[in-house]
Amino acid sequence: MTLRLAPFAASLAAIAFTLPVAAPVLAQSEAAQTADERLRALYEADWEWSLADQATTHDEDGQLTSGDHFPSVTPADYERRLAHWEETLAALDAIPADQLSEAERINASVFRTNLEIAINDTRYREYEMPLNSDSSFWSGINPRPGRLTRAGDFQRYLGRLRDLPRYFDENIANMRAGLARGFTVPRVTQVGRDASMEPFTNADPDENPFYAPFADMPDAIPTAERQAMQAEARALIAEAVAPAYAELLAFYRDEYLAGARTTTGASDLPDGDAYYDTQIREFTTLDMTAEEIHQLGLSEVARIRADMEATIAETGFEGSFAEFIQFLRTDPQFYAQTPEELLMFSAYVAKRADATIGDVIGVLPRRRFTILPVPDEIAPFYTSGRGGLRSCLMNTYDLPSRPLYNAPALTLHECAPGHSMQAALAEERDAGPEFRRYTYFSGYGEGWGLYTEYLGIEMGIYRTPYENFGRMTYEMWRAARLVIDTGLHRYGWSRQQAIDYLSENTALSDLEIENEIDRYISWPGQALAYKLGELTIRRMRGEAEEALGENFDRRTFHDEILALGSVPLSTLEDHMRRWIAEQQSGD
Template sequence: MRMIPVVLGLVLLAACSAGNVQTPTAVTSADAQLKALYEREWEWRQNELGKQRDDSGAWVKKASLADVSASAQQQRLAYWEAALEELNTIPVAELSDEEAINAAVFRQIIETLANNARYRTYEAPLNSDTFFWAGLHPQNGGFADAESYRRYLGRLRDLPRFFEQHSANMRAGMARGYTVPAVSLKGREESIEAYLLPGSDNPFWIPFDAFPAMLDDRQRERLQAEAREVIATQVVPAYTQLLEFMRQEYLPGARKTLAARDLPDGEAFYQSQIRGFTTLDLTAEQIHNTGLAEVQRLRAEMELILAELEYDGDMARFFHFLRTDPQFYAKTPDELMGYSAYVAKRMDGKLAEVLGFLPRRRFAINPVPPAIAPIYTGGRGGLNACLMNTYNLPARPLYTLPALTLHECAPGHALQAAISLEAPGEIPEFRAQNYFSGYGEGWGLYTEWLGGQIGIYRTPYERFGQLTYEMWRACRLVIDTGVHQFGWSREQAIAYLRDNAAMSEHEITTEVDRYISWPAQALAYKLGEMLIREKRLRAEAVLGTDFDQRYFHDTILGLRSVPLTVLASELDAWIDAGGPNPFPDMQ
């Protein structure tokens, strides 16, 4: 893989091209110093997060949960500040090209972690659809061996301490006016109720219905008996106390304001979140204006489809038609899932046109778990599966489902994650398990646009659905900055999204509450996608008939997750080198 100059903090790293263009530079003492730093920090961080290495060297969860107390968080901040000081002593001009990129990635990760600890974001460890009390058990399936079950039971016994520490942090946040806005949490505490059920009805029981064949009946019975006891004496009481805390203290005490700027040191905090999620040095005003321009551009493209359809009415009337006509909605969950699966299968037939390197790993398409579906997004994707939300089918239009499937499944997040594991070229462990929203979500949104270039969208309505989803992400730039920097109300944000994107009312309110509760996260998608499309336009102009989109995409995905500054530099160097195949040995 070629490596090129990257931005490391405020310093422009001078790095020469390598890989299949020039001979790689030799490893330097600066390389060794950097490698020792990031490997040491990674080992330490995994331990802090409640992980340990198993006999094979793989990271697994411990028999206890992480220490999330305020004192532990401040100790982590001190560690990361010291790591940044050590990073600053490394002579960046002496780094090899590979290590220059590792340094840029490492700096971005540690600066973000340190900023979050510095602003004490751990005092609000939840948002409108992601909670510290969720995701602590497998969604389906069990564990590979008895030792894994024993560690799992150990974590269940640790739940009371874990929740008590989070609650203490949240009380400290309330005391200084740092909470999630109350309006974005309405009803979210109901997701706790499933964990109050006894025995096999409790979600934590799931692994005990899916034992591996290697465990005999006696082992299974012993583990099940222990699980019943732990659920009854530790899990249910911990969640009962947590639910009482949420209903009696946190929800009534959560702030009534919305803007991040209204938080302690709010403007600086919001700017740190912008930097952390987008990996770009942009102001809220710059992003807001970019969003307004994109909304205007996309509106014009939408009007062209109305003209193509010879629709007799304005955009508002067309939106109403899309939101209410039964032809655009599935009647059963299986119909929605089948529609998505067929899009994914059609995309399988196009993958060789858009990627040179294809991974072996496959993904499933699963429904969003019922316990979180009412407050969850329309879909989400990852390495093993992409999720499609089948709750409230009249709120899940089929005309946007192809774009959603491309984004979450393939060639979006599920395929992207598989390529990250399997692509040629070794990268350090800390990079292999890292995720930058600007890079990852930028790629996901880019694949929605790409679907239109390769014929995935079969009707004007599906093409309008793709524009709706792109418009939705453009509106995020306006709404997120509007709420958190310019004081927009929730009603103003909802009206803006409703007027510009043909989404259902349920989707609109769910999404706006997510932006309110999670400052700056929503900005990453459109800014990342715009950068990728900007570089593609340059590649097409410079390379002409030599441009091969397969190699362009392989270059992006072969990098794995990097700051957008690094991605921009890499793509520019790839273009300047003539657009070569980054994986020639794989052909």
């Protein structure tokens, strides 16, 4: 989960936001407060304000959830927020960092990074481009199965349905402003995305996915109350929701696609080179240039390619690398015959991971996760899988594009020990401010996810050379991203050049490759987080093993990273080096 400003509210089910506020009126003078107290007053006030501003609340169990309306996304509201963020950053700057305790120093680093990202995104008016190739403000609004369990959940959901037309109108106005100044996603990345809206334009509630939660409401809700909410939902879907989607669909097809830019690189956006630099910083949380990342990617691709060649030799396959890739992409033995078979394969990997996860991680969360298929309306252009607090998704669309040899690595990354487990541990933090439980930095989170694919070797997850090659193809995929993302957005690569590079170096299917390239084109910088984060964690582990020798315990090492929570990668490095020194001294 992410708790900072995101470019589209589709993520409300999985992403929350930290929207800073102006310095609060303090109950006592600054001179009488310690640095820690001043910082806590600042981020606690911010947290309360951000919940209200982003229409987020706590449910009856105290869990963070979407409220009864959507946040306002007008330019005036973003100007108001920007003023708050800048004032809050100034207040943070005024707190003497050298007087903070270690725990609050980390909190300050997270808080500052959130502020800087939010400020940069708003200055570049990212809200005028509230979509990319696989996510958008109009998707993910209808809850996943089982998310609504109490009357209050349904009442808040009804409130969001009532508010949906206003929210869509504001986003359409922002997109028109983006069109006017050439700040749009590339047209090529939006082909077929209009299909994701079509099911929601149906004015018949029984055929509209928004009604699904009301069709099977819990018996614990009294009959009369259930019936009243069902009747209201039917009316809202027919009279408000479906017409709003129909209006959005017409705008998207007739106006937005026609006017969207035909170029692909971020460098072609207004002030594009500077914008791309901010996105690199946002997603990697490192001070690296595009040029440095590109060269690192080339080096990693060469290293992993050598490992892949050695694994091909283990299989006994006689032929070239390209011929082996073609064999993997076409042989029926590597593919599920039904969506259920793919889901069950992934579930079995998750259960096998349960057998050894305690050998590599000491502290495990109480919360469980489920495995669900990617919703039908977005599956054709969605990524292969995505993890979250309550569930991880596996894409069952076009099964000949979903090889089972990739599923072990994908399941570890998205479910456990990856994103679902990581999010659960963050949520169950007993100490520290609440905003830290829901903060998510891609470099940390995706770096951990990719690292857990490597950890699968130690857990005994990869049973055949083919499954190990699947792990390698996933690692190669993330290394190639360093080359491709910077190639597209700094070096002027074409879409086809990027497709060819990923196809030549991985065993991903053609559909996966095209979807992924469109994602990188429409979401500059995000793809860089994975490999840079994983390399950071592996580098820290190498330093710990060398420094501690036989006293190194991988479980306590991993526990320390997970207990730290999502932080900028530079903060992770600083903290883990302090931890290594403490372990050496016996403190």
